Amino acid sequence: MAEAIQPIADDELLLRRIPANPEYFNPDVDPHPSPFAFRPRADDNTGLSLVRMKFASVREVAANPRGKHYYVAVLRAADLRDHGLSVVPRPLPDNPGHSEIPELTYANRSTSEAKEMQLLLAERLCVRIEGPFP
Numbered sequence: 332m333a334e335a336i337q338p339i340a341d342d343e344l345l346l347r348r349i350p351a352n353p354e355y356f357n358p359d360v361d362p363h364p365s366p367f368a369f370r371p372r373a374d375d376n377t378g379l380s381l382v383r384m385k386f387a388s389v390r391e392v393a394a395n396p397r398g399k400h401y402y403v404a405v406l407r408a409a410d411l412r413d414h415g416l417s418v419v420p421r422p423l424p425d426n427p428g429h430s431e432i433p434e435l436t437y438a439n440r441s442t443s444e445a446k447e448m449q450l451l452l453a454e455r456l457c458v459r460i461e462g463p464f465p
Contacts, residue, residue: 336420339430341409344384345418346392351400351463364404364457366449371437378431386428393464402462410456
């Protein structure tokens, strides 16, 4: 019997890995990440990927086997919902805390609505940035 998918509570923290690259985040210039940090990648076909902090630590989310460095953006589920964004659990076999924002996908990433969402996530909804981590 498959384990039931746990709904995401409003007080849950969500994590998004951001490359340690000034195009995504430059703390010397701006305390907020660039909206580009929330631009869906090619594998974000059903929604922008996040990880639930109750399933993984910030360091685990930042870890990369190729040795690249990353920051981790921290967001709160209630803040997303308060601004009209959904956040849904989409567990993966190797990532039980995987979740997504279905309104923001690779297919719609260049629309004006998606760009507004990316800006909102970067400038108003990102609670903090941790890192960089190797």
